[in-house]
Amino acid sequence: MQTKGIKRIKWYHWGLILALLLFSVWLVGHDDFLYSQPIVQIKRVTNGHTSKVSDEFNNQDTQRTQILTGQITNGVQQGKKVTIENTYSQSRALDQRYHVGQKVFVVLHTKPKLKATIKESKRDQVIWLLVCLAVITLLVTLGGSGINAIVSMGINTLLFFLALQLNKQTDGGQVLPIFVSLAVIFAVITLGLVIGINRQMVITLLAVVGATALAVILSEIVIALTGAHGVYYESMEYVTQPPKPLFLAEVIIGVLGAAMDVATDIIASLVALKQERPELSKRALFNSGRQIGQAIMGPLINVLFFIFMAETLPMTLIYLCNGNTWAYSFSMNMSLGMLSSLISAIGIVLTVLLASTLASWGIKAPNRKEQSKWER
Structure with a gap:
């Protein structure tokens, strides 16, 4: 009886740890209000034109344009919609393609009308998820x-x-x-x-x-x-x-x-x-x-x-x-x-x-x- 009780407590603790880690991942995904830099969540992606490019060394690449429609999730402009133009290459050497649901850090331009320029992706939730997976792996194995x-x-x-x-x-x-x-x-x-x-x-x-x-x-x-x-x-x-x-x-x-x-x-x-x-x-x-x-x-x-x-x-x-x-x-x-x-x-x-x-x-x-x- 005592052994079963110990096992029940052990599994209860494991469940509590897992629930806390999952909840922390959810919190990190909704922590936009903690950032002073504006954040936009992408709601719609429209693919634009495609063009072939090459350099003096005959390196070939393809550039594509995206029209991103998103919503500002923090700051004084929270809730407002913005349109962002993004150009990315097939090689993704210096840029990247964005998808619906992604969050990005932006620079807002208010004149002549509200626009935004992407600085980088918001990756804290992915990083924290990897940290949680590492913690769980260490606890399970060691x-x-x-x-x-x-x-x-x-x-x-x-x-x-x-x-x-x-x-x-x-x-x-x-x-x-x-x-x-x-x-x-x-x-x-x-x-x-x-x-x-x-x-x-x-x-x-x-x-x-x-x-x-x-x-x-x-x-x-x-x-x-x-x-x-x-x-x-x-x-x-x-x-x-x-x-x-x-x-x-x-x-x-x-x-x-x-x-x-x-x-x-x-x-x-x-x-x-x-x-x-x-x-x-x-x-x-x-x-x-x-x-x-x-x-x-x-x-x-x-x-x-x-x-x-x-x-x-x-x-x-x-x-x-x-x-x-x-x-x-x-x-x-x-x-x-x-x-x-x-x-x-x-x-x-x-x-x-x-x-x-x-x-x-x-x-x-x-x-x-x-x-x-x-x-x-």
């Missing part, structure tokens, strides 16, 4: 640990925005100290919430911070010895502060995430192995850690490579379509991504060695009193 992961992500996101504000206040002059400190705080908070405050967390933290620092230091030595030949910091777009410290800050955060992933897997596995086989020597634990690292570092390095390079692919294709050479397109779009991938790969390899070494020396065979500490 249970209580998922709550800790969600809390750590929330805290880290808040700290990241605070770091951006601090960087803005210092005009970018302290970007490296700010994000180095932020990386250490990220590691402490994430590992503390996910693993708990214990010896395993300390070992993992030392491995993560140590591997990240060594990877960045080694990369800086190599870049200095080669005179930064082939490293095009100027290819960073929209940068209004010194690009090199900003790039290093980006690399530190990226290496930290990869190192944390590897170190957590290796050390957690070695802790469990030591609990099951207390007689294992330090050498055996080190070799086991290396074997685990060899199994996971290959796929992880490739995943990071794909992430770094995929974000540069669209701009690289545009460069190639505009008559630029492969070498120039790569150097201006992919060189920094490739460099970040290589530094992250170095960090992953160093993490395997550091995590295996620190775990082999730091993990003790737990007695009965310590058993509960490890299990926590």
